[in-house]
Amino acid sequence: MILAAIVVVISGIAGATDLSVEYFDAAEGENTTVEAVSLLSAEGLNHMFNSAVDNFTGFAPLGTVLVTMLGVGVAEWTGLIASTLKRLLSNVPAFLLSASVVFAGIISNIASDVGYIVIIPLGALIFAGAGRHPLAGLAAAFAGVSGGFSANLLVGPLDAIVVEIANEALSSAGINYEMSITANWYFMVASTILLTIVGALVTDKFVEPRLGEYKGDYRPDFESLSKVELKGLRNALIVLVVYAVIMGILMFPQGALFRSYDEALGTESINNFLSSGLLLGIFLLFVLPGLAYGITVGKIKNFF
Numbered sequence: 001m002i003l004a005a006i007v008v009v010i011s012g013i014a015g016a017t018d019l020s021v022e023y024f025d026a027a028e029g030e031n032t033t034v035e036a037v038s039l040l041s042a043e044g045l046n047h048m049f050n051s052a053v054d055n056f057t058g059f060a061p062l063g064t065v066l067v068t069m070l071g072v073g074v075a076e077w078t079g080l081i082a083s084t085l086k087r088l089l090s091n092v093p094a095f096l097l098s099a100s101v102v103f104a105g106i107i108s109n110i111a112s113d114v115g116y117i118v119i120i121p122l123g124a125l126i127f128a129g130a131g132r133h134p135l136a137g138l139a140a141a142f143a144g145v146s147g148g149f150s151a152n153l154l155v156g157p158l159d160a161i162v163v164e165i166a167n168e169a170l171s172s173a174g175i176n177y178e179m180s181i182t183a184n185w186y187f188m189v190a191s192t193i194l195l196t197i198v199g200a201l202v203t204d205k206f207v208e209p210r211l212g213e214y215k216g217d218y219r220p221d222f223e224s225l226s227k228v229e230l231k232g233l234r235n236a237l238i239v240l241v242v243y244a245v246i247m248g249i250l251m252f253p254q255g256a257l258f259r260s261y262d263e264a265l266g267t268e269s270i271n272n273f274l275s276s277g278l279l280l281g282i283f284l285l286f287v288l289p290g291l292a293y294g295i296t297v298g299k300i301k302n303f304f
Contacts, residue, residue: 007039008039008040008044008048009040011036011037011038011039011040011044012038012039012040012041012044014036014038015036015037015038015039015040015041015044016038017036018035018036019035019036020033020034020035020036021033021034022034025174026173026174026175028174065157065160065161067160067279067280067282067283068156068157068160068279068282068283069157070283070287071282071283071284071285071286071287071290072110072156072157072286074286074287074290074291074294075286075287075289075290075293076290077290077294077299078290078291078293078294078297078299078300079229079232079293079294079297079299080232080233080236080289080290080293080294081108081110081118082118083225083229083232083233083293084233084236085104085108085118085119085122086118086122086225087225087230087233088100088103088104089101089104089122089123089126090224090225092126094130097126097127097130097132098136098140098199098200098203098204099196099197099199099200101119101123101126101127101137101140101141101144101203102140102141102143102144102148102195102196102199102200102203103144103192103196104119104122104123104141104144105119105120105123105140105141105142105143105144105145105146105148105199106144106145106147106148106151106152106192106195106196107152107153107154107192108144108145109145109148109149109150109151109152109156109158110152110154110156110157115141115144115145116145119141119144119145120138120141120142120145121138122141123137123138123140123141123142124137124138124141125137127140128214128216128218131214132208132214133208133211133212133213133214134214134216134218135211136203136207136208136211139203139207140199140200140203140207143199143202143203144195144196144199147195147199148191148192148195148196148199150188150191151188151191151192151195152188152189152192153188153189153192154282154285155181155182155185155188155278155282156282159181159184159188160181160279160282162184163179163180163181163183163184166179167179180271180274180278181274181278181279182274182278228296228297228298229297231296231297232292232293232294232296232297233293235292235293235295235296236289236290236292236293236296237289238292239288239289239291239292240285240288240289243284243285243288243289247281251270251273252270254268255268256270258270258273258277259273260272260273
């Protein structure tokens with residue numbers, strides 16, 4: 001809202017000073033002059049109010065964010081994400097403790113800000129339970145959640161936002177190219193591994209030694225996952241594996257359903273699916289295991 005207000009004020013100043021700019025329009029192949037239009041004028045105010053809904057719904061990243069976040073929202077609401085992270089950090093070998101906390105913090109961004117709520121306090125509790133300084137665990141978790149916020153092993157909502165903004169920018173500049181949501185995937189996976197290693201080393205070699213020996217008598221009484229929750233995780237994992245196998249069959253074999261002829265490559269590929277259909281695949285990747293978990297633990301009692 002603040003940024004929108006700033007744009008309105010700047011447009012008023014630019015319109016009052018008759019500001020204009022000339023640029024080469026690659027799409028039209030000629031120079032184009034654009035004059036500033038004041039949104040503080042009667043015409044500008046009418047435009048803002050009359051086109052507000054279209055302006056919002058026409059924003060390309062909106063659809064991708066809604067689709068992916070609906071899927072993540074199901075998995076988060078049923079408790080699958082919190083239970084998975086808790087299971088990940090329980091019974092971890094001592095030498096992998098720091099790495100596990102950092103790694104859990106990094107991958108938690110798939111559910112947006114859930115890492116700040118779950119992983120950071122849990123990191124402190126995990127370290128205290130192991131007799132290590134809880135502040136070191138808190139710092140390691142914070143480093144993973146914040147420092148690794150754009151890294152992950154999976155494509156998530158943030159990637160959907162960024163790639164659609166990039167495609168809108170390319171289109172407006174007249175560049176006939178469309179990025180895929182998986183364009184950054186290899187870099188994300190490599191970043192996840194690198195940040196986990198670096199975060200663990202910094203925690204063990206620099207942060208924790210400077211905190212000194214933990215002399216507190218606090219030892220958390222961990223509320224371990226119940227049998228029903230463990231069963232829910234098992235069922236969610238089964239559904240996830242089955243879904244992954246089905247998607248693999250639909251994507252990778254020659255002549256598979258999601259493969260189409262790519263004129264640029266001169267052969268079949270899944271590039272079209274990766275750029276257009278993968279979002280629904282990501283949606284189902286979270287919804288189906290989330291439903292399996294929610295039904296098992298009783299979070300979802302009916303569908304009506």
